[in-house]
Amino acid sequence: MENKFEQFLRKTLSKEESQKxxxxxxxxxxxxxxxxxxxxxxxxxxxxxxxxxxxxxxxIAKNNATSQIKNNRWLWYSAASVLIMVLSYWAFQQNVSGEQMAQTYFKPYPDKYTSMGQNVNPLSKAMSAYNKENYQEAEELFSQLPKEFLNDVELYRGICWYQIGEKEKAKAIFRKLNQDSINAYIGPTLWYLSITHLALNEKDSAITILRQIKDDPMITFHKEDAIEIIEKLQ
Amino acid sequence: MCNYKDSNNIIIDHLKKGGLLESNAIATLIKQNEIKIIVLVRKYNGSMAEAQDVFIEGITEVVFNIKNNRFRNDSPLSTYLYKICRLIWFQKFRSKKVSHFNQEISDKDTLSIQLNLEYSNQKEVLNSVLSQIGENCKRVLTFWSEGFSMKEIQKKMEYASAQVAMNKKNKCLTTLRELIKNNTELKQTMEELRDGK
Structure with a gap:
């Protein structure tokens, strides 16, 4: 009989059997x-x-919650990764565009000394290295020049530092030159300073200086380039 | 056939098959309904912990009723779960704080006698009776209740044969029966719960 009870309680009996x-x-x-x-x-x-x-x-509920947290965590990790990638790309783009622009427009200042026949011995050696694009050697030779030459070659030294990759040193030299009231190379100084700012991705500073070039009627050096860069940057 | 019956039937089928299919079906029920039930309990000023407890109890009740053929399959499972959780909240949790909430509930869905026993004043007696039969008996009887064959129980319990499993089951059943028979209070509570008192 117990079997019948079990079947009844398991609801496996037919309707008739259950009734009976x-x-x-x-x-x-x-x-x-x-x-x-x-x-x-x-x-x-x-x-x-x-x-x-x-x-x-x-x-199961606990596992669900854990996997959900893990999933959420992965979601956050993924979102964070994407954000980092986007920011990095953006930062990279910022750097690249500044640097690229500087690279596009930068040309070493031409040798005005030896090409103009001022073949002064201590200077010619340095300028020769400069013309051969041996900027490291050129900078060392420029820095060893007697005091009376130093002011005249500061612009070249700045360019040497720029080409060596020491942009901050280049910037310091161009800035100092820019503050020098007897600087004969105002136009080139401003131009190379703005290019150095660009290379350092200091776009606002670059624009300020480029505007000086643009607005100063006395400056002709790379004026058109300056206007072009301002437009691109804005 | 209504759409809800199709999706109900898949879940029901998986729950009855047991094993991994059952676990997946439970996980699906949990995923699909957790927020709704938490919102329900929170709406009636239940704490987050209470909401979680009601939800687990509700899912258990629904799965238990399905496996024991108590679910009539006349509504979507999510609706059934919602009703069950509502009953659990008002009858078992909220009623402890405010008794008049019991009056709000009247429907054809009822909670299982097993759930009612867990929340009855006989819970300690219930535990005491169950503890007297020993762990092995509990396991054998549970496997049997879940519908496993004697051969399967023999394997699970590592008995020498299916006959040994059968003997063990019968012995445990008799022991438990005697224990309940001698406990009038527990018997009475069960009777009352069956009558819906």
Whole structure:
């Protein structure tokens, strides 16, 4: 009979069989008692089954939450990576565009000394290195020149530093020259200073100086280039 | 056939098959309904922890009812889960704080006697009875209740044969039956819960 009870409680009996069993139970007090005891036990065992199920559900929910956090974390990591990449690209673009522009427009200042026949010995050696694009050597030779030459060759020294890659040193020299009231090379100084700012990606400073070149009627050196760069930068 | 029945049937089928399919179906139910239930409980001033508890209890109840053929499949599973969670919240959680909330609930869906027992004043007695049968008995009876064959139980429990598993099950069943028989209070509580008192 227990098998029948089990099938009934598992709901695997047919409708007719279930009906028949219920009728039997109703008509037989001993069977009824037996069934009630079996049902109580069955319900109690189902408590065990439910507890096991609840444990499983809790575990799955916990895993879900963890994977969601992980997914979110990955989402954040991905978003952060994309942002970093975009920012890096943007920063790179900023650098490249400044540098590229400087590269496009930069040309070493021509040798005005030896080409004009001023072949003064200590200077010619330095200018020779400069003309041969041996900028490191040229800078060393320029710096060893007697004091009276130093002011005249400062522009070349700045260009040497620029070409060596020491842009900050170049900038310092051009700035100093720009503040020098007896500087004979105002136009070139401003031009190379603006180019150095560009190369250092200091666009605002570059624009300020380029505007000086543009607005000063006395300056003709690279005026058109200055106007062109201002337009590009704006 | 209504659309919800199609999707219900897939979940129901997977839940009844057990194993990985069952776990995946449970995970799907969790993913699809968690926010709704949390919002429901929070709406009635439940804490986040209470909302989580109601949700876990609700999912368990729904899966348990499906596996035990108590779900009539006459509404989308998400609606059924919502109703069950609402019942759990008002009858089991909220009712502890404000008794009049019980009156708000009246519907054809009821909570299982097992869930009701867990929240009844007989819980300690229930635990005491179950602890007396021992861990092995609990495992054997649970496997049997879940519908595993004696051969499968033999493997799971590492018994010598399916017959040994059957004997063990019968012995455990008799022990538990005796324990319940001798506990009138627990019997009465179960009777009352069955009658919906």
């Amino acid at each position: 069993l219920l009728e039997d139970i109703e008509n037989d007090p001993i069977l009824k008692k037996e069934f009630e005891e079996y049902r109580d036990t069955w319900d109690m065992i189902k408590v065990l089954e439910r507890r096991k199920l609840k444990e499983k559900v809790s575990k």
